[in-house]
Amino acid sequence: MRLGVYFDLRNPPEWRQDWSRLYSFALELCEESERLGADSVWFSEHHLFEDGYLPQPLTFAAAAAARTRRIRIGTAVLIAPLRGAVQLAEEAAVVDILSDGRLDLGLGTGYRQPEFDAYGADAQRRYGATDQMVLDLRDTWADGTVTPPPRQSPVPIWLGYGGPQGARRAGRLGAGLLSVHPGQLAPYREGLEEAGLDPASARMSGPVHAWVSEDPERDWPLVARHHAYQWDSYRRYMVEGTGRPRPRPIDPDRSRANGLKPGMGNLLYGTPEEVAKQIKEHVRGLPVDTLLFWASLAGMPEEAVVRHVRTLCTRLRPLLNLFGLARH
Numbered sequence: 001m002r003l004g005v006y007f008d009l010r011n012p013p014e015w016r017q018d019w020s021r022l023y024s025f026a027l028e029l030c031e032e033s034e035r036l037g038a039d040s041v042w043f044s045e046h047h048l049f050e051d052g053y054l055p056q057p058l059t060f061a062a063a064a065a066a067r068t069r070r071i072r073i074g075t076a077v078l079i080a081p082l083r084g085a086v087q088l089a090e091e092a093a094v095v096d097i098l099s100d101g102r103l104d105l106g107l108g109t110g111y112r113q114p115e116f117d118a119y120g121a122d123a124q125r126r127y128g129a130t131d132q133m134v135l136d137l138r139d140t141w142a143d144g145t146v147t148p149p150p151r152q153s154p155v156p157i158w159l160g161y162g163g164p165q166g167a168r169r170a171g172r173l174g175a176g177l178l179s180v181h182p183g184q185l186a187p188y189r190e191g192l193e194e195a196g197l198d199p200a201s202a203r204m205s206g207p208v209h210a211w212v213s214e215d216p217e218r219d220w221p222l223v224a225r226h227h228a229y230q231w232d233s234y235r236r237y238m239v240e241g242t243g244r245p246r247p248r249p250i251d252p253d254r255s256r257a258n259g260l261k262p263g264m265g266n267l268l269y270g271t272p273e274e275v276a277k278q279i280k281e282h283v284r285g286l287p288v289d290t291l292l293f294w295a296s297l298a299g300m301p302e303e304a305v306v307r308h309v310r311t312l313c314t315r316l317r318p319l320l321n322l323f324g325l326a327r328h
Contacts, residue, residue, distance in 0.1 A: 077108030
């Protein structure tokens with residue numbers, strides 16, 4: 001079981017800090033994550049957020065590649081329909097070269113209408129466009145169109161597809177599935193079989209919405225405040241441009257009580273031992289490669305983020321293996 005540290009570089013107005021400091025601090029955390037034994041760092045993408053959500057994950061990944069030596073570097077996810085295949089193939093190849101073959105390219109369809117409008121892309125075709133992007137990237141790298149070529153042959157591709165149909169599509173494309181939802185394993189394996197691939201080759205990675213603390217009651221007021229901002233803003237942006245009403249604010253205490261239950265905004269929260277035990281039950285029987293955990297919840301103070309990353313790497317990661325979660 002591998003552990004990844006997940007970044008979105010959000011800088012909310014309420015806790016706004018200097019952008020250069022925010023970015024340099026995140027790069028320092030990438031180095032610290034590597035030093036502490038994390039297996040990977042991952043970067044997410046959105047556009048036109050009031051908090052400056054990271055818009056170009058491969059650009060940041062290139063900087064992280066130059067600052068690290070061992071840790072793998074991933075995108076989770078890069079919004080494929082907003083880009084051309086040759087451009088994306090070239091950018092990914094540069095990151096893979098800079099990292100000496102450490103890139104994991106996670107792709108997703110996107111969902112926010114304003115992002116598609118800004119890029120002149122068709123939101124109605126996003127699934128087909130993402131499927132095609134996987135095929136085009138593989139062809140472009142294989143036929144030598146992109147020069148220089150990536151270090152890995154091929155670059156691992158992961159798909160952040162939700163639901164049974166999405167899992168099946170990922171299987172048919174022979175890609176990794178960026179989800180650790182138990183209900184997606186069967187359709188994912190069905191897709192692999194439909195493509196003539198061994199269902200035993202299934203591999204799943206993805207985010208776990210969790211926060212670990214050595215003193216959960218002490219830290220909860222801070223965590224609750226930033227968790228609420230993170231998910232309220234996600235939910236608000238989901239309906240932007242659709243005409244649907246703005247969702248009610250979440251209740252952080254209810255999010256905490258729900259833990260890993262299905263539902264947007266739920267949060268597994270507790271000590272490393274408590275969190276590891278529940279994760280073990282959640283992913284039992286899944287071919288999990290890497291679990292991704294947020295380094296920060298939107299705009300948290302630096303000292304809290306550093307403490308969390310250290311707890312993830314030095315306390316939670318060993319427990320995930322101690323509890324018998326095999327490495328795949």
